[in-house]
Amino acid sequence: MNYSIRRARLSDIPFLAKTVMEAEKSATDKFSFSTLFNKSEAEALELIAAMFDEEVDGCELSVSSFLVIEFEGKPVAAFSGWIEQFEGESNSGLLKSNLIGYTFGRESLSFLMTKAHLVKDIQIEREANTLQIEYLFVAPEHRGKSLAHQLISKHIEEAIKQFPSIKKVQVQVFKNNLAAQKVYENCGFSIVKSAKSNDTEILDYLPSDEKYLMEKELN
Amino acid sequence: MNRAEILEKIGTILNSVLGHSNFELNEELTAKDADGWDSLTHMIIITEIESAFGVKFKLKDLNKLQNMGNLIDLVSGKLSEK
Numbered sequence: 447m448n449y450s451i452r453r454a455r456l457s458d459i460p461f462l463a464k465t466v467m468e469a470e471k472s473a474t475d476k477f478s479f480s481t482l483f484n485k486s487e488a489e490a491l492e493l494i495a496a497m498f499d500e501e502v503d504g505c506e507l508s509v510s511s512f513l514v515i516e517f518e519g520k521p522v523a524a525f526s527g528w529i530e531q532f533e534g535e536s537n538s539g540l541l542k543s544n545l546i547g548y549t550f551g552r553e554s555l556s557f558l559m560t561k562a563h564l565v566k567d568i569q570i571e572r573e574a575n576t577l578q579i580e581y582l583f584v585a586p587e588h589r590g591k592s593l594a595h596q597l598i599s600k601h602i603e604e605a606i607k608q609f610p611s612i613k614k615v616q617v618q619v620f621k622n623n624l625a626a627q628k629v630y631e632n633c634g635f636s637i638v639k640s641a642k643s644n645d646t647e648i649l650d651y652l653p654s655d656e657k658y659l660m661e662k663e664l665n
Numbered sequence: 666m667n668r669a670e671i672l673e674k675i676g677t678i679l680n681s682v683l684g685h686s687n688f689e690l691n692e693e694l695t696a697k698d699a700d701g702w703d704s705l706t707h708m709i710i711i712t713e714i715e716s717a718f719g720v721k722f723k724l725k726d727l728n729k730l731q732n733m734g735n736l737i738d739l740v741s742g743k744l745s746e747k
Contacts, residue, residue: 500724536728539704540696544727547708552716555708562705569703 449593451600454512454524456499461521462512463494465583472620472653481651482561483554497545504528505538506580507545513600515593523584523593527601529609531574538572561651567643568657570618577605577615577664582626594629606664614663621656635660666744668692671718671737678713682706692734718744 454462467487470478479490497507505511506526515523531537547555558565572578579601584593598615605612617635619626627637639659648655666674676690679699683706688699696702702710714736715721720743730736 502724502728537696537704540707541728543704543707544711544724547711548722548724548727552712555712558705559709565705566703569705 449515449517449522449591449596451513451515451596454509454514454521456501456509458512458514458521458524459495459498459509461514462498462509462524463491465512465524466494466507466581467491468583469581470653472623473625474622474653476649476651476653478652482558482565483550484557485550485554493549497549500545500548502541502545504535505541505545506578507542512581513597515588515597517588522588523597524581525579525583525594525597525601526581527577527579527605527615529605529612530572530576530578532609533575538578564643564645564648564651567645567648568641568652568655570639570641570657570659573614573616575612577601577612579615579617582629595633598630598633602664612664614661616659616661619658619660620652620654621658622654627658627660630660630662633662635662666741668737668741671740671744672733674717675714675733675736675740678710678717682710682713690733692732692737694733695731714740719747720744 467477477487477490479485479494480487483490485493498509502508503510505528508528511526511528512524513527514521528538579598582594602615617630619630637658638661640656642656672690680686683699683701685700688694696707711722711727718740720740722739726739
């Protein structure tokens, strides 16, 4: 098949924004950038594209973090990956916060703060000096062709080449997303931690009330 | 407005957003040193500071911040542009 893998570029931004949306929804209709910020899906998608336009490196919302697979010249799958706080670099959570705060504006943030307790319950800290992967999406018509596996392998290969001291790769996944968990398990990941909310309101805003941290050792 | 006054005003915002003052308010303070200053509260702290001082930070400048001293430099620079 004519699939090719490459680094994302600015012209991929619409596809990357869709990737973020589909990954965040985790096979539900709950899109956190819409529900938690009181924005329509269309507005949230535009704001995600605007965040990519800022070209901030070192977090999941960086164009430079994404690998894409294209088919007949069009992106059909994408996955973000970056080294967390490598040798004292900035915490990706704060970089992402700066991006969101800068882009979404005060009103949306005020709304978010009324729901912050829900997010905090299932927040899992990212570990410094690890390869973090986030936001996997494969277009439905291209599933079942091991594209996710290829993206993960390529991220690991590039991370080890560039940062040989990296010891593990981690991914966070909602409990309801069994398909993604299966992909990660097949790639050698296992669940090492979970975070759960006991507040049922969370299901009005997020795909699940529980998140898993899955990990794979790199040798 | 001098550095001490800027620090004091930011301190009031931190107390309000974090809901406590269990940290040493000085120029070496970092997000790690104050309980509850995480990626979520960080967003609101920055927007509250912008609102209180009537300034808007550049994203590039925000991403370079390492500690409170840097934040005071940023606010001070913005105020002098006014």
